[in-house]
Structures are given as C-alpha cells and as structure tokens.
Amino acid sequence: MSYVFKMMDSPVGPLTLIANESRLAAVLWENDKPGRVLLSAVREQGENRVLQATERQLREYFAGTRKHFEVDLDFVGTEFQRKVWQALLTIPFGETRSYSDIARQIGSPKAVRAVGAANGRNPISIIAPCHRVIGASGSLTGYAGGLAAKQFLLALEGKQTLALGF
DSSP: OOEEEEEEOOTTSOEEEEEOSSSEEEEEETTOOTTSSOOOOEEEOTTOHHHHHHHHHHHHHHTTOOSSOOOOBOOOSOHHHHHHHHHHTTSOTTOOEEHHHHHHHTTOTTOHHHHHHHHHTOSBTTTSOGGGEEOTTSOBOOOTTOHHHHHHHHHHTTOTTOOBOO
16 A cells, blocks of 8 residues: 655644555654554655645644544554554543553453553554553553653643653
C-alpha cells in the first residue's frame, strides 16, 4: 500500500501525519524512535483529503473545540496490537484507563505488559489516545511523544491533577 505524509506544527511539537487515499495510518512525533511504526515508503502530499481533515481536526482539538475525531483509521500491526489500539478509541475524552483496565477490556487480563508494549507502538498518537493510559497508581508512564507531551494532552482534556511518574 502507498502512503503519503504531511507535516504540521502543534503545541506538542511538529507532527507527521501519514495516510493512504482513504484512511489515516499514523501521527508521528518529531523525535519518534526509528522503527516504532513500520509503514511502506511515503512521499509528501499536502493535498490528500485525509491528511487535510486530520490536520483540521487536530487543530480543533488543540484549540479545545473538538473532543472526538472523525477520521477513518488504518491500524497496521498484529491482531493483538489492533485489539489494544481499538480499545484506546473507547476511552472517553477527559478520562484515563490503566494498562490492566485495557488488558481486561480486550479479554487478556494477564497481558498487562503486552498491552503496555502495544500501547507504546500505537501508530496513531493523539487520535487513538494512548496518552489516556496511565499507571495503576495514577502516575504518568512512558509515552512516544515524551512525558511532557502526555501531561500537556491530559491537561488539555481536564486531567491536570495527575503526577508525573518519572
């Protein structure tokens, strides 16, 4: 499958949006780890309607006027990863879940570490809200965009009382 990308500035730093002709495949961070998200070769294409819609919706989210995204998603990963990523989509705006909550939700209550690993490889950051997954104690844990970005996103959604878990 062929993918195209578009860069956008955001309050959490530059983001790379990646899509095919009909669905969004990734929202990547400026300093994303190489190989964290595996997609085929991409070329820049700012005119792609999916990328334009995604950028508009992300800008609305950052402005505080959007709580739900309406972009078709193309999760590229294992069956287990896709289950975890689909579960992320069920976490309401302004709420959080623990890794064990997600493990129970997908029917694998003992797979807490595997859920954490899948969460860390979520290709569609922000829109598939992996930032809403926190440690069992309520502390912030690892995030591909960095803990400062995670804290910013949670504060944007009204979860400002969480403590950083570094």
